[in-house]
Amino acid sequence: MLNCRDEIMALTKQLVSVESVVNTGGEKMIAQFIYGKLSAFPYFQENQSQLVIEQTFADEVERHNVLAYVKGKKGNSNKTLILMGHMDTVGIEDYTQLKDKACHPDELMEALKQESLPEDVERHLNSGEWLFGRGILDMKSGLASHIYLLKYYSEHPEELDGNLVFLAECDEEDGSRGILSALHTLKDWKEQLGFHYIGAINADFVSPRFEGDSNRYIYKGTVGKLLPSFFITGAETHVGSCFEGLDPNFVAAELTKQINYNPELSNEAFGESTVPPVSLKLTDLKPGYTVQTALASYVYFNFFIHSWSPKEAMEKLREQAVIAFQRSLSIYRERAKQFSALSGEPLQNHPWQARVMTYEEMDSLLVQEHGESYQLSMNAFKESLLLDTSLDTRMFAARTVEEAWKWMKDKSPAIIMFYSSLYSPRIELTEKNREEQALLEALDTAVDIVQPHYQHSIVTRNFFPYISDMSFVAISDDDAGLQAVIRNNPGWGSKHFVDYEAVRDINVPVINVGPYGVDAHKKYERMELKYSLEIAPNLTNTMIRQLLA
Known part of the structure; x- marks a missing residue:
């Protein structure tokens, strides 16, 4: 000794x-x-x-x-x-x-x-x-x-x-x-x-x-760490006519309830389990006070993994997001029905469905629909965002998703999933x-x-x-797992980049x-x-x- x-x-x-x-x-x-x-x-x-x-x-x-x-x-x-x-x-x-x-x-x-x-x-x-x-x-x-x-x-x-x-x-x-x-x-x-x-x-x-x-x-x-993030869009309305729209904060709250502390999202391997996810941010994206409901909300969670890849983690989180979205709509419709009976006002039927997609899926759809004009516009938008040094990688990613969403033809309520920080x-x-x-x-x-x-x-x-x-x-993930991080991080290659191949070279x-x-x-x-x-x-x-x- x-x-x-x-x-x-x-x-x-x-x-x-x-x-x-x-x-x-x-x-x-x-x-x-x-x-x-x-x-x-x-x-x-x-x-x-x-x-x-x-x-x-x-x-x-x-x-x-x-x-x-x-x-x-x-x-x-x-x-x-x-x-x-x-x-x-x-x-x-x-x-x-x-x-x-x-x-x-x-x-x-x-x-x-x-x-x-x-x-x-x-x-x-x-x-x-x-x-x-x-x-x-x-x-x-x-x-x-x-x-x-x-x-x-x-x-x-x-x-x-x-x-x-x-x-x-x-x-x-x-x-x-x-x-x-x-x-x-x-x-x-x-x-x-x-x-x-x-x-x-x-x-x-x-x-x-x-x-x-x-x-x-x-x-x-060692444990792996992800920051799964969710951009949640609703249907804007005046607060005096609240059942004419859908408040994204309502969906965000249900999503947080579904994911936070959920043992189903603890990853067990070799007899050891990660702690379940916990919310690190929950906010809407309104710049200030108005009497309109927000257009979008933003939530992200700490997420530890032992054996799951980032791709598997996103698939499991998609399941939870669908459950939360469906429950949100069910509660919304039940309350709208109750209010209609109480007020005598006609019940409004909205055709909304639980719609959950990854950033990669949305980005691919927009490239198909708009081609080069979309890509050039988004590249220019990211360049302009880089001038704002107050934006960290997480908010940079959220603003990028928000901008991309503007190109969507179908703007019915949705949850867009992505990674917004270092994996x-x-x-x-x-x-x-x-x-x-x-x-x-x-x-x-x-x-x-x-x-x-x-x-x-x-x-x-x-x-x-x-x-x-x-x-x-060292890296235990295969290429598919790493690609899930790369393709679903809106700031990848501009605000954020990690040379995972350099890690693999040491390994x-x-x-x-x-x-x-x-x-x-x-x-x-x-x-x-x-x-x-x-x-x-x-x-x-x-x-x-x-x-x-």
């Missing part, structure tokens, strides 16, 4: 002290700090070309990744293991009056002692075995562990039969531009240096899965090749060796349950061995010292020795 606690603790505090909130200048500062730290290692002073700091590309924010590699001298193997982790954090606004201390753990903990705290927070604060601060858990302590191991093997390359790559990436908390940019450097090294990537170890945080859960988890592979691919490890077999065997061996040194159970599971950059070093099995703690992204974010600074680094180191010895 490496005696690494004190050094990783000191390095963790140094990293946390650099405020590196995503989409701010702090991302540039943390990259420069890490680059400077690694530049001081004698190995990289002698091998300067093996350490690089690189700006991300196709990015609106100036920020950088830091990459380095150590070449082993024990043998001539080209086997290469990647140690990866992100440098950015979420914001610090939740610390309110303690914002100035959020990135200074010792000062923060002293200040917290003066506050009225939840019982478990107070117990951890006074135990001497927990450290608080923004990014301390997510995930600068994990990154510090990787830097420590990189330093160790830079001093002992004779212990490696193969190569160790270090990657500190930016922008994990938003658009993953860091890892997507870094893929090209990893590919260059693969081609130019002959690296054979056999696996990747991420160091993102792990937490209890439920109250009272004392296990410490290691995750093989983070799912990764499943099934021992389907030698690399996966070797990585999983090394993991099992590491747990067996390290477990006796720790009181709590170290448990492996199949899917990291949070969004992470692990999604961008390494990945696991997560990270620090343990609670309340990531919250004011009381904290990590347990024993596991985070001793156990997790030694688990990773044991795997390195199993794979590259």
Whole structure:
């Protein structure tokens, strides 16, 4: 067992002290700090070309990744293991009056002692075995562990039969531009240096899965994340004649009720289930107040997958959308009937049917009907939208669908389904090749060796349950699954693009061995010292020795 606690603790505090909130200048500062730290290692002073700091590309924010590699001298193997982790954090606004201390753990903990705290927070604060601060858990302590191991093997390359790559990436908390940019450097090294990537170890945080859960988890592979989105059109009317039209918000509410928290949309694989979808936005698209009902509404949901492809997910969501639409019309007609009986006004019969289509289906229909005029007009519209920097990828997609809808000849109420943001691919490890077999065997061996040194159970599971950059070093989806994302994202190729082929070029099995703690992204974010600074680094180191010895 490496005696690494004190050094990783000191390095963790140094990293946390650099405020590196995503989409701010702090991302540039943390990259420069890490680059400077690694530049001081004698190995990289002698091998300067093996350490690089690189700006991300196709990015609106100036920020950088830091990459380095150590070449082993024990043998001539080209086997290469990647140690990866992100440098950015979420914001610090939740610390309110303690914002100035959020990135200074010792000062923060002293200040917290003066506050009225939840019982478990107070117990951890006074135990001497927990450290608080923004990014301390997510995930600068994990990154510090990787830097420590990189330093160790830079001093002992004779212990490696193969190569160790270090990657500190930016922008994990938003658009993953860091890892997507870094893929090209990893590919260059693969081609130019002959690296054979056999696996990747991420160091993102792990937490209890439920109250009272004392296990410490290691995750093989990761959950996939989609953002299914729905453009819902109604039939506009004056509110004083409400049954002459159909309020799209009414349909949107029923759709949200149908999809939100629906266990039918939890994806089970290998005995593990994703949490069901939950709404992240529900709005109409009226620019301001009028006494007309809205023309359209917009809803999108967080959607996790383990084994379903994006194509399968859309098919399942279409079924739910049809159910919701049919129920909306049924309730609408029943209420119209009741009001007619109550008021004596004649009952109005509308021929509306539940109409649900994908963006790809609508776009293909409009190309058939209007040809080049439609395509040229939409391209010009997207170009004009790009000038509005206030639009994120999600609203850009919604406005594009709204514009395309204007070309539809049949404007009876409908739901248009699409994806409006980044797809983070799912990764499943099934021992389907030698690399996966070797990585999983090394993991099992590491747990067996390290477990006796720790009181709590170290448990492996199949899917990291949070969004992470692990999604961008391998792909389990086939081409049909990826095409469902590409063809159904209205902003694809203009506002949004991901080079999934670059991911497939690397395509390494990945696991997560990270620090343990609670309340990531919250004011009381904290990590347990024993596991985070001793156990997790030694688990990773044991795997390195199993794979590259």
